Each structure stands twice: as structure tokens, then as C-alpha cells.
Amino acid sequence: MPTVVPVKFSYAARELWFDWSGSGAQEGDHVICQTERGQEIGLAIADARKVTADELTDRIGEAELKCVLRVATPEDLDRAERLAQLSDDALPVFRRFAAEENLEMKPVGVEYLFDGEKVVCYFSADERVDFRQLVRDLSHELHQRIDMRQIGVREVAAVIGGYGHCGQELCCRRFGLSFEPVSIRMAKEQDLPLNSTKISGACGRLMCCLRYEFEAYKDFKGRAPKRNAVIETPLGTGKIVEYNTPKEEVSIRLENGKIVRIPLCDMTASDAARKKSEEFNCACRPDSVTREVLERLDSPDVQMALAELDRENGLIENDEPEINPDLFVKTPRTRRIRASRVSERAQDDAAETPSATTTSRRRRRHQAEDNETLQDDFSRTPHPTDTQKPKADRREKQRPAGKRFKKEAVVEEVPQEEGTRRVKRTRRPGDRGGIRQQSIQSESQEKRVRRPRRQHVAQESSPSEEQQNGTSRRRHHRGDRNLRKAEGENDSNV
Structure with a gap:
């Protein structure tokens, strides 16, 4: 059995095996190896171990x-460091010549071999590229033998490195495994969205990790019930709506709409399911859930549903539990009292004394007299022949018309029954039957009732001396004018 040691090189996608041959190399040592291209320096990533001929x-x-x-x-190590610096300086030269030649390629890196025999230039391209002139220019510039090596986009990502969608280092860079084909069927089997930006890696191809869990998803779906399959439960029939492959759980929607998650190992297969699997020679899939499984679930809704089911079946007595009155304390409800009510209460308290009682009685008596006087004034309507009219009526006539009533007011006589006085009603355009006038009078009456003024009522009830004097003056003025007119006629006759 040969003894091998795995060695990783800079521009290799995975580690390579070499014969240990008593070199004493251990994990983490830099070793000099003989390859097909010559001598190269690499890193031993594991200790030496024996392998079988089949593995080799x-x-x-x-x-x-x-x-x-x-x-x-x-x-x-010093020589390897100098060669690495030369490789970094040669990469811009490689890119400049490739751009001048207008070649459809992407320069990736330049590597000086450890023995110094040649320089390897790595590039990626979608199609075959004619780089003969490029090799001549590079050889003339670097004074070395040039070897062009084309690599794929996955190898480019492994050489350059980077981070994937998961936030971890790229699998091809970290693991260095061989590239195996990845299909879109693997993404469908794992219920992933068929969005190219979400299932593609840094290289632009399907992510390598899609193949890692493909077998696990395939095995779980082969044992679990299919989607939309009907499952029998103590709470009625349910339906499979979702899978959780990492935890090997299935989500079941019950008749009441509640979704419960049941481990696949806790589900059982009925006799009908076993008989069907024997007839069609296929895997037996579970199709029922027992009560013990539901009781182990940490779901209050499921526990309440089971208790209600037992109550309907008569297994649990429907007795209301006794409530201890000491457990619940009723606090009296506090009512907010307005400031006006507080003042009224204070007045009532102060009115308990004899002096306050007499004062309040006098105030009530005066208010009752004022209210009766106001009611008599408003109920009495002046006669059209009267020369004196209340101030309220004159004020209403002198009031200018508003925006809506720009026309002159129309005064019409309202027919009354015999034996009653005729009342004049002032109507304005848009006023239906003097409703506006009546509302104004009612509002003014309410205001006067709230704040009675005795002097004003007295003035309205009886005409003042000044008004009487003014009337007499107008009469004397008319008499003087008639006398003057008569004297003028006499003079003309003479």
C-alpha cells in the first residue's frame, strides 16, 4: 500500500497526491514536488497516510x-517569494498585450515555476483564441519561455477566491473538490426559487452547494407523504402544505385552518396505506397522526381543541370551576366632577345658612318676575297703527341683508282670524314662511331669559319722555309749516 501526502498548489483547483517516500513532510510544511511541468512548491494540507490501490x-x-x-x-522559501513578486509584476504586462491584440480573453494570473524553466499564463475565454502573436510579445518582454493555459470560470473563482451568498468563503476555494455537474433539477428538488441571481455563484454558474444537499432532499421526499396528501388526525382530516427537510418535519393544515408541524418519524401508516404499497410495490408513506403525537406538541390551540373534543364525547364533565371571591378585588369607579358642579355644590353648602337661604329665595323670586315680564313682551305684538315700536323690531329692520339675501326685504300681512290683531311678518328672499325671523326671535328670547335686564324691559314696555318730546316737537313743526303756507297764500291773493 503506497503512502501519499496531499499537496495544494496556487493555481490548482484541488489538492494532488504525491508519494511521501520518506521525505518527512507533515501537515503545514512547504514541500518541493516534481510535476509534469517541472519542479513546483506547494503546501502539505494533511499528514501522510496509506491508501489502497483502488483509492489511488x-x-x-x-x-x-x-x-x-x-x-x-x-x-x-526566499526564492519562492522572489518568484511570486515577479509573477505579480508580469500580470499587468499580460493584460496590456491582450488588450492591444483585441483578444477576447480574461487574464487571470502569471506563475513563475520554481525551477525557472518557463512562465505559465492563465486566462479564461468562452471560445478558442489565437494567441500566437501574444506569446511572441510576452516572450520578448519577459525573456522567458511562455506557456499559455486556459481554465474554466469555476477554476477562475477557485483561484481568485471570494465569498458567496451565505457569507462563507467559496466552496471551490475552501474545499478544493472536483467539479461535478450541477443541474436545475437539483434546485427544483430543494424547493428553491428559480431565480438566476439567487441560485448562481460568483462564477455565474449554478452554485456547487446545490449538489451537497440534493441527496438528502431526495431521500426525505421519498419517505414523506406527497404535497396536498390527506392525513387523518383526531381533530379531523388535514393536508400536507410544507416540508422542512433539515429537521425532517411536515406541516399539516387542519380543518380549522391551524397549521401544525409533525416530525416524520412520529407519523404512522394505516392498513390501507400498507396494502397499497404492497400492491404497487412502492414505498409505504405514512398517512395518519395519533393523539399521543398531538398531545406532545407545545401548542395551546391544539391542547384546547383536544379538550373540547373530549368534552363533546363526554369524557370531561362540563362543570364551571368555582371562583374564589378573594382572588378578585373590585375597585370603586371614580367619577370626574366638573368645576362648575364643584362650585354648585359649594353654593348649596353655603345656602344652608339662614341668610343665604333668604338671599337665594329673593334671587329666585326676581328671576321668576323677569321671566314673566319677558314672556308678556314677546307674546304681545304691536298694532300697525301704533307710532311707537319696540327697539328689537327696529333693529331687525335696520339690519343689512347678508350675502345670501341681497334683495330688499318684503313685508307681507298675515291674515288672522276675526277678533285678533293683524301681525306684520318680515320675509326675506329664501326665507320660508318667516322661519328665519322666528328663529332669530327665539334665540334673542333665550339670551334675554338667561341674562335678564330690567331697565331694558322697562324701556321697551313704556315709551320714554324723550320719545314723547320728540313726537310733540314733530307735531309743532308741522303746525308751523302749515301756518307759513297759509300766510303765503294770503299774500298772493292780496
Whole structure:
């Protein structure tokens, strides 16, 4: 059985096996190996171990197993550092010549081999590229033998590195496994959205991790009930609506709309399901859930539903539990008292004294007299022949018309029954039957009732001396004018 040690190189997608051959290389050592291109320096990523002939054949096929020459010395490490600096300086030259030649390629890197025999230029391209002139220019500029190597987009991502959607380092860079084909069927089997931006990696191809869990999803769906399958439960029939493959759980929607998650291992298969699997020679899928499984669920809704089911079946007595009155304390409800009510209560308290009682009685008596006087004034309507009219009526006539009533007011006589006085009603355009006038009078009456003024009522009830004097003056003025007119006629006759 050969002893091999895995070694990782800079521009290799995965580690390569080399014959240990007593070199003493251990994990983490830099080693010098003999490859098909010459001597190269790499990193041992594991200790040496023995493998069988079958494992070796599966790994390298018919290729020859190369050996490890030695563990890298300090001088070898210094030389590798200088070659790495030359490789970094040669990459801009490679890109500049590729752009000048207008070649459809993407330069990836330049590597100086450890023995210095040649320089390897890595690039990626979708189609075959004629780079003969590019090789001549690079050889003339770098003074080295040039070897062009085309790699795929997945290998480019493995060489450059980066981070994926999960926030971890790219799988091809971290694991260095062989690239296996990935199809869109794997994404469908795992119920992933068929969106290219979500299932594609940094390289633009389908993510390599789609293949890692494909077998687990395929195995779980082969054992679990199919979607929309009918499941028998103590709470009625349910339907499979969702899978949770990492936890191996299925989501069941019950008749009341509640969704419960049941582990696949807790579900059972009925006799009808077993008989069907034997007839069609297929896997037996569970199709029922027992009561013990539902009782183990940490769901208050399910527990209440089971208790209600037992109550309907008569297993639980429907007795209301006794309530201890000491557990509940009723606090009296406090009512908010307005400030006006507080003042009224204070007045009532103060009115309990004899002096306050007499004062309040006098106030009530005066208010009753004022109210009776106001009611008599408003009920009495002036006669059209009267020369004196209340001030309220004159004020209403002098009031200018509003925006809506720009026309002149129309005064019409309202027919009354015999034996009653005729009342004039002032109507304005848009006023139906003097409703506006009546509303104004009622509002003014309410205001006067609230704040009675005795002097004003007295003035309205009897005409003042000044009004009487003014009337007499107008009469004397008319008499003087008639006398003057008569004297003028006499003069003209003479």
C-alpha cells in the first residue's frame, strides 16, 4: 500500500497526491514536488497516510504517482517569494498585450515555476483564441519561455477566491473538490426559487452547494407523504402544505385552518396505506397522526381543541370551576366632577345658612318676575297703527341683508282670524314662511331669559319722555309749516 501526502498548489483547483517516500513532510510544511511541468512548491494540507490501490486509481487514474523531493528550506522559501513578486509584476504586462491584440480573453494570473524553466499564463475565454502573436510579445518582454493555459470560470473563482451568498468563503476555494455537474433539477428538488441571481455563484454558474444537499432532499421526499396528501388526525382530516427537510418535519393544515408541524418519524401508516404499497410495490408513506403525537406538541390551540373534543364525547364533565371571591378585588369607579358642579355644590353648602337661604329665595323670586315680564313682551305684538315700536323690531329692520339675501326685504300681512290683531311678518328672499325671523326671535328670547335686564324691559314696555318730546316737537313743526303756507297764500291773493 503506497503512502501519499496531499499537496495544494496556487493555481490548482484541488489538492494532488504525491508519494511521501520518506521525505518527512507533515501537515503545514512547504514541500518541493516534481510535476509534469517541472519542479513546483506547494503546501502539505494533511499528514501522510496509506491508501489502497483502488483509492489511488480513483484519484489519479492511469497517471504516474510523482514523489516529494524535499521539505522546503529557508533558501527555497526566499526564492519562492522572489518568484511570486515577479509573477505579480508580469500580470499587468499580460493584460496590456491582450488588450492591444483585441483578444477576447480574461487574464487571470502569471506563475513563475520554481525551477525557472518557463512562465505559465492563465486566462479564461468562452471560445478558442489565437494567441500566437501574444506569446511572441510576452516572450520578448519577459525573456522567458511562455506557456499559455486556459481554465474554466469555476477554476477562475477557485483561484481568485471570494465569498458567496451565505457569507462563507467559496466552496471551490475552501474545499478544493472536483467539479461535478450541477443541474436545475437539483434546485427544483430543494424547493428553491428559480431565480438566476439567487441560485448562481460568483462564477455565474449554478452554485456547487446545490449538489451537497440534493441527496438528502431526495431521500426525505421519498419517505414523506406527497404535497396536498390527506392525513387523518383526531381533530379531523388535514393536508400536507410544507416540508422542512433539515429537521425532517411536515406541516399539516387542519380543518380549522391551524397549521401544525409533525416530525416524520412520529407519523404512522394505516392498513390501507400498507396494502397499497404492497400492491404497487412502492414505498409505504405514512398517512395518519395519533393523539399521543398531538398531545406532545407545545401548542395551546391544539391542547384546547383536544379538550373540547373530549368534552363533546363526554369524557370531561362540563362543570364551571368555582371562583374564589378573594382572588378578585373590585375597585370603586371614580367619577370626574366638573368645576362648575364643584362650585354648585359649594353654593348649596353655603345656602344652608339662614341668610343665604333668604338671599337665594329673593334671587329666585326676581328671576321668576323677569321671566314673566319677558314672556308678556314677546307674546304681545304691536298694532300697525301704533307710532311707537319696540327697539328689537327696529333693529331687525335696520339690519343689512347678508350675502345670501341681497334683495330688499318684503313685508307681507298675515291674515288672522276675526277678533285678533293683524301681525306684520318680515320675509326675506329664501326665507320660508318667516322661519328665519322666528328663529332669530327665539334665540334673542333665550339670551334675554338667561341674562335678564330690567331697565331694558322697562324701556321697551313704556315709551320714554324723550320719545314723547320728540313726537310733540314733530307735531309743532308741522303746525308751523302749515301756518307759513297759509300766510303765503294770503299774500298772493292780496
